[in-house]
Amino acid sequence: MDDTEWLATRFEDTRAHLCGVAYRMLGSLTEADDAVQEAWLRLSRADVGQVDNLTGWLTTVVARVSLDMLRSRNARREESLDARLPDLILGPDGPAPEDQAVLADSLGLALLVVLDTLTPAERVAFVLHDMFAVPFEEIASIVDRSPIAARQLASRARRRVRGAPVPDADLDRQREVVGAFLAAARDGDFDALVATLHPDVLVRAETGAPQPVELRGARSAAQRAMLFARYAEFARPILVNGAAGIIALSGGRPLSVMGFTVVAGQVVEIDILTSADRLRELDLTNLD
Template sequence: MSEHDVLAERFEAHREHLRAVAYRMLGSLTEADDAVQEAWLRLARSDTSDVANLAGWLTTVVSRVCLDMLRSRRSRREESLDTHVPDPIVAAAEPDPAEQAVLADSVGLALLVVLETLSPAERLAFVLHDMFGVPFGDIAPIVGRSPATATQLASRARRRVRGAALPDADPPAQREVIDAFLAASRAGDFDALVAVLDPDVVLRVDSGAAAPSKLVRGAENVAKQALLFSRSGPLARPAVVNGALGLVSVAAGKPVAVFSPTVRAGRIVEINILADPDRIAQLDLPGGE
């Protein structure tokens, strides 16, 4: 086996970890893959004979790449982050063992939405330290700050993240609430819809360039939108979205949207819908023909 093949084999052993870091940093599956590929190219061009901890070296490289991508994205993005829904990780309602392993390590879509509101340095510090246990002494040179400042960045991010809508860890209870929501919307039962929604529920619909995206707040307003969706009604099929129960909407045999509700204390507190046809087409979604 050549030296290049050995290096490639060592890199492959860390690929899934690097992709997990990049996905949490970027909220985009395609950009995460691009960041991991760039890490491989940099590894192939570098002399790593003195690197004792290849996993740490690669994590640093992919983090720097992601930080550059976040900064570039922030400078050019004009649309409101309120209506941007990150790429979901979607599996069938009853995932196979391989999918279960991926989903067990996934992060909720609602949390990723909150991460989108952080500065690039805050997001990097939080993801690396709080999600992957990287010491602040290692994070500091990546963001070009002192360890104390890196600690403050993560602390600021942590305060924002505490407000993220985290789902109840009870899939049967989640399913009961989601089924009640679907039944009420299909029946056109406005009062039943309001009853299953939290009074302060938030709905985000990211349609990309295809149609205006939406940010809707409050149970009555969200219920009205749900009734509109049900009338134009593609078929909704159960799925697992970032480790929680959700739906894939299908029309003419093709997935057209991913519906990710967050259920807490018996009510839906947040709904994130990705309906951007360009991004939907790039996802490996169940539910099509």
């Protein structure tokens, strides 16, 4: 095996980890794949003979590339006011395939949405330290700050992240609640829908408009869910970022996807995707 083949093998051994790092930083599967591919290009051109920890070296490269992407994205948003839900990772209503589990494990949509409100440097510092245990001394060189400043970035991010609801760990309980929601939608039972929802439930819906729709409150959410009733006959349970969710399919084509955050047996957040452009981008291969 020559050096190039050896490097390629080592890189493939770390690909799942690198994809997990990039997805947590970017919330975009396409951009995460781009960041990982850029890491391979840099690896193939670099002299890594003296690198003791190749996984750490590649993680740093992916972090730098992701930070640049986040900064560029923020600049575009300031110009266009564009916003969108994070990319969804869909899986069958059962154990997720190993490669998808790497991305979705412990990273529900509620947390991803909060991560998207952080500054690029805060997000990178938090993801690297709190999710991947990268020392602040290494993070400092990536975000071009001192180790103390890098620690402060992660601390500010951590305070924001504490506001994200933590889904019930019992996936079967999540499924039970979401199943009751789906049954009520199919039956057009407004009161039963309200009963599945927390009084202050938050609904985010991306329909293709420039800004996602947001509404709060059980009755408002139930009224929105009644609109879903026309899709309910096509709906089936799935996993959305490792949590209980629903997809409506017709002729193999997705009509909508709903991700749920269930806390203490009630739905506290619902993320709805009906944007035709975003639905076409979904990877449905793991649902079969």
